[in-house]
Amino acid sequence: MNENIYLPHIMVIDKITVEAPGVKTFRLKFQNEEEGKAFQFRAGNFAEYSAFGEGESTFCIASAPTRKEYVECTFRHAGRVTSGLNRLEEGQTMGFRGPFGNSFPIEEWKGKNILFVAGGIALPPMRCVIDNVLDLRDQFGDVTIVYGAKSVADLVYKEELAEWNQRSDVKLVTTVDPGGETPDWKGEVGFVPNVLDSVAPNSDNTVAVVCGPPIMIKFTFPVLEKHGFKDENIYTTLENRMKCGVGKCGRCNVGKMYVCKDGPVFSKVQLNDMAPEF
Amino acid sequence: MEKYIIKTEQIDAWLKRIIESVPRVLAPVSSGTKTEFRRIKSPEEVNNKSLTTTVSAKAAAFPPVETLFKYQKDGKDTTLTEDSFDKYPETVLWHARSCDAMGFSPLSAIFDWDYKDNIYDERRNKLTIVTFACNQSDECCFCTSVGGGPGNVEGSDIQLTMLNATDTLVEVMTEKGQKLVALLPDIFQPLSEEVDKEAVLAKIPVQFTKEEIKEHVSNAFDSPVWKRQSARCLGCGACAFVCPTCACFDIQEDAHGNHGRRLRCWDACGFSLFTQHTSGYNPRPTQATRWRQRILHKFSYMPERLGVYGCTGCGRCSRACPVDMNLQEHLISIANSNHE
Numbered sequence: 001m002n003e004n005i006y007l008p009h010i011m012v013i014d015k016i017t018v019e020a021p022g023v024k025t026f027r028l029k030f031q032n033e034e035e036g037k038a039f040q041f042r043a044g045n046f047a048e049y050s051a052f053g054e055g056e057s058t059f060c061i062a063s064a065p066t067r068k069e070y071v072e073c074t075f076r077h078a079g080r081v082t083s084g085l086n087r088l089e090e091g092q093t094m095g096f097r098g099p100f101g102n103s104f105p106i107e108e109w110k111g112k113n114i115l116f117v118a119g120g121i122a123l124p125p126m127r128c129v130i131d132n133v134l135d136l137r138d139q140f141g142d143v144t145i146v147y148g149a150k151s152v153a154d155l156v157y158k159e160e161l162a163e164w165n166q167r168s169d170v171k172l173v174t175t176v177d178p179g180g181e182t183p184d185w186k187g188e189v190g191f192v193p194n195v196l197d198s199v200a201p202n203s204d205n206t207v208a209v210v211c212g213p214p215i216m217i218k219f220t221f222p223v224l225e226k227h228g229f230k231d232e233n234i235y236t237t238l239e240n241r242m243k244c245g246v247g248k249c250g251r252c253n254v255g256k257m258y259v260c261k262d263g264p265v266f267s268k269v270q271l272n273d274m275a276p277e278f
Numbered sequence: 279m280e281k282y283i284i285k286t287e288q289i290d291a292w293l294k295r296i297i298e299s300v301p302r303v304l305a306p307v308s309s310g311t312k313t314e315f316r317r318i319k320s321p322e323e324v325n326n327k328s329l330t331t332t333v334s335a336k337a338a339a340f341p342p343v344e345t346l347f348k349y350q351k352d353g354k355d356t357t358l359t360e361d362s363f364d365k366y367p368e369t370v371l372w373h374a375r376s377c378d379a380m381g382f383s384p385l386s387a388i389f390d391w392d393y394k395d396n397i398y399d400e401r402r403n404k405l406t407i408v409t410f411a412c413n414q415s416d417e418c419c420f421c422t423s424v425g426g427g428p429g430n431v432e433g434s435d436i437q438l439t440m441l442n443a444t445d446t447l448v449e450v451m452t453e454k455g456q457k458l459v460a461l462l463p464d465i466f467q468p469l470s471e472e473v474d475k476e477a478v479l480a481k482i483p484v485q486f487t488k489e490e491i492k493e494h495v496s497n498a499f500d501s502p503v504w505k506r507q508s509a510r511c512l513g514c515g516a517c518a519f520v521c522p523t524c525a526c527f528d529i530q531e532d533a534h535g536n537h538g539r540r541l542r543c544w545d546a547c548g549f550s551l552f553t554q555h556t557s558g559y560n561p562r563p564t565q566a567t568r569w570r571q572r573i574l575h576k577f578s579y580m581p582e583r584l585g586v587y588g589c590t591g592c593g594r595c596s597r598a599c600p601v602d603m604n605l606q607e608h609l610i611s612i613a614n615s616n617h618e
Contacts, residue, residue, distance in 0.1 A: 004360055005393050006346040006529070006540065012354075052349045052356055053533040055540075078556045093356040214559070240561060241553050243529045246393040249545070250526030251553050253571075254561070255499070256579040261392065275499050277561050 005246055008050050008095030009035050014070060016090050019156040020149075023121065024086060025062065025074040028096060040099075041065050043106060043128040044237060044265040047098025048245045049073055051084030058242045060264070061099060062124040064131030071096065074124035074156060100245040101264050104129050104209070104235060113141035115201050117220055119192050119212030120149050123156050125237045125264075126211045130164075137169060141206075144171040146199060148192040148216075151180030173199055193219040203228035210236045214278075221268065234268035238278055254278045279431075282448040282459070282466040283473075286440060290321040293372065295461045297321070300406075301367035304338055306331050315371070324373055329416060334522035334594055335378035336385060338371050339402040342519075342544045346397065346529070351536040363400045370458065371407045377421050377592035379407045379433030381522025387584040388525045397542075406454040411439040415480035418593030420606040424488045426590050428479040439475050447473055485606065486613035488577065488587050494612050496578040499570070503615070507608050508569035510601045515546030517595035517605075523576070523588045526552075547571050573608070 011028035019025055030036030042065055048056045057079070063072035077086035088094060106129065114133055118126045133140050145164060149155045155174065164172045175188035175195040188195045192212065201208070201224075208229050210220050217236060224234055240259045243249035252259040255275025257266075266274070284292070297303050297319065306328035307316040313328045315335055350357045371378070386402060389395035412419075412428035421427055431437045435455035439447040448466060450456055459466055518524040528545040532538050545552060548568050554560040562568050576588030589605075596604040 004347065004396055006397075006542070007358060007360060010356055010358065050540075052351055053531060053536075053538055055531045056529055082556070092354045093351075095356075095358075239555070241555055243527065243545075247391050248388055248393075248395060248525065249528070250388075250547065250575070251545075253575075253579065255574075256582055258583075277567065 006097070006244070008048070008056075008097045009039075010093050011071070011096045013088055013090050013092050013094060017159075019074060019158070020154050022078075022086075023074065023076045023154075023156055025072055025124075025157075026085070026088075026094075027063075028071045028073070028094070029069070031093060039071075041071075042099070042103035043132045044101070044103035044125075045099035046101050046245070046260075046264055047071070047073070047096055048100070048242075049075075049081075049085065050095025050097075051081050051088065052093075052095060054084030055081045056095070056097070056243070057081040057085070058239075058245065060125035060128065060237065062127050064128050064135060066132050066135035074121075074127075076121050097245060101260055102262065104237075104265050106132060109133075109207050110136075110139045111141065111205075113202070113204075113206040114143050115206055115208045116143075116145045116147075117192060117196055117208060117210045117212070117224075118145070118147045119216040120154065121156065122211040122213065122216075123147055126209060127157060127160065129209060134164075134167075134170070142171065143169065144173070144199070144201060146173045146175070146192065146196050148175040148177070148188075148190075148195060149180070150177050152176055152182045152185050154180070191219070192216050193223045196220060197223045197226070201227050201229075203230075203233070206233065208234045210234060231268035231272060235265060236268070236271070237264045238266060239264065240278065280450045280456070281469040282450070283441075283469055284446050284448055284465050284467070286444055286446045288465045289438070289446060292458075292462045292465060293321040293324070296370055296372070296458060299461055300370045302369040303372055304335070304369060305372040315374075318372070326373065328373070329412065329414060330375055330377070330592060330594060330597075332594070332598065333520050334381055334592065335371055335374045335407075336381055336522050336524075338369055338405050339382065340385060340389075340398055340525065341401075344397070344542050346540045346542055348539050349537065366401050366404055368404045369401075369406070371405060374407055374409045374434075375412060375592070376409055376426055376428060376430040376432070376434065376437075377419075377590040378522055379409050380421075380426050380430065380590040381592070382407070382433050384523040384580060384584070384586040384588050385525050387580070387586045391584060406435045406458060407433060408436045408438065408455075408458065409434040411437055411475070411478075412480045413440055413478055415482050416593070418596040418604070418606065419480070419482050419591065420485060420593060420609075421591035422482045423485045423606075423609070424587060424589050424591040428482060429475055439478060441473055441475075441478055447475060485610050488581075488589070490613050491577045491609055492581055492587075494615075495574055496582075498612070499574070503612065504570040504573075505564075505566040507603070507611075508565045511548065511565045511569055511603060512601055513548045513550060513565055513568065514600060515548045516598040516600065517572070517603075518546035518548060519544055520594040520598045522590055522592055522594070547575065573612075
């Protein structure tokens with residue numbers, strides 16, 4: 001008999017990190033160790049997270065598959081479920097269903113340079129890939145990260161940003177929107193696409209991973225094109241409202257493509273062929 | 279397939295035996311102006327003249343609201359329990375129509391696409407479907423245009439066809455059907471000579487083919503037809519709720535303090551909240567984009583991805599629509615026009 005595909009794993013909240021106003025990261029461990037040992041995922045997969053009594057929400061798995069002891073998710077409390085999650089404390093239990101969806105083709109990227117471009121709360125879907133690449137650092141070429149948020153306070157993963165900034169084998173460029181800077185801000189001031197343009201990324205043997213709000217993505221693609229990036233070397237991860245995560249509830253599709261099954265990771269070549277409803 | 283003849287007047291005796299033997303029998307029961315599939319305790323409750331129920335028969339395997347699991351919070355801990363499958367009764371769906379029986383094939387395709395939905399599968403496997411071929415139809419029926427027909431046996435375990443005032447043809451397609459026949463075998467006479475089933479069936483003209491609709495709509499994403507057709511749509515979702523193939527659902531919490539249930543509830547692509555992100559952004563922001571999704575899902579995405587069409591031509595959406603949007607008329611207009 002098949003298992004109930006809607007039954008979540010019970011997870012214990014091991015650690016809560018406040019990333020930015022309204023944004024938290026939960027480090028989760030499987031309550032049942034056997035389930036934890038059997039659990040495997042790939043960078044780019046997403047999951048359904050439950051606050052029992054409130055419901056389920058969809059986020060990417062923010063931690064890297066190379067770090068096997070836990071799963072992390074980062075969320076902004078905005079709706080009913082995320083507010084319910086936000087009220088939970090370390091040691092309490094919550095639900096987790098996954099992993100679902102496809103993943104970034106990291107194997108194919110080995111030996112190449114990687115350019116990460118992220119905006120705001122979209123760094124979490126990319127952190128799993130960044131950490132995955134950094135954990136296998138010698139298998140990749142140059143690693144460049146361009147990350148921006150509305151304000152200094154809104155930058156998430158401040159610890160990781162500081163850590164990446166220290167590394168000599170990572171080029172990190174952080175930026176905040178004009179007006180979002182503080183007196184002691186040392187990074188750039190400007191919108192992500194403009195800052196990316198000034199970074200002038202080299203497209204030779206380079207894969208670009210772009211994740212952010214639709215408006216950022218819209219203005220970032222032309223910049224990449226200007227610097228010689230081909231569509232087959234540009235990847236993004238789409239989000240859409242989901243309930244089941246497994247291709248049944250009927251709401252995440254973009255034309256005939258299901259974000260939960262065919263995605264969430266798509267190349268720009270695929271995006272070009274997709275129905276214009278995302 | 280095995281064929282028998284029974285005396286029409288003996289059908290009720292057979293149904294009585296089925297009710298005595300099977301935990302749940304669902305059949306069309308009238309109440310006021312509505313006829314719906316309800317659990318029956320005696321053959322007298324059945325409205326034998328019902329052409330179609332307002333809501334399709336899909337609830338027999340996909341209830342409007344059902345429990346996915348229960349949770350109990352105790353301090354920091356949470357315990358989850360699943361309903362035992364014993365709670366899903368063996369069910370006979372009695373006096374359904376061909377368009378009802380056909381609807382389970384697209385439902386199964388959705389629920390068993392890649393990940394198997396064991397809750398749906400269990401309910402579906404416990405369902406035996408007895409259809410009555412249609413001797414009549416109404417202006418909303420268009421089963422013959424989407425590959426069905428008033429006497430189509432696809433999905434039926436047994437189909438009964440009233441041949442004349444006294445005799446009824448019994449076609450038994452499956453082992454499940456054979457088991458129902460075995461409950462009162464003496465009334466079934468083997469067919470001695472071929473009967474002309476077609477002659478007694480309702481005549482429903484073919485207006486278009488589903489392949490033709492697929493070809494048209496698959497190239498019509500940017501067509502103005504969606505806005506034109508949906509201009510009067512209220513977004514009430516009635517069409518989805520009465521549809522035999524609409525499977526879109528929501529997952530909701532029924533919370534009572536520290537315990538509760540996670541529920542699966544019918545949902546509809548016509549609702550504006552269906553795809554709205556938490557940020558307020560909606561990839562389908564207008565009723566036209568939602569109507570397009572409805573038609574493309576049924577006539578383009580499902581056949582392409584699942585190999586089934588999401589329409590059985592039952593006409594329920596047209597009958598239920600409060601602003602008289604008629605799906606058949608819309609499809610004829612699509613079939614007859616070039617939307618490039």
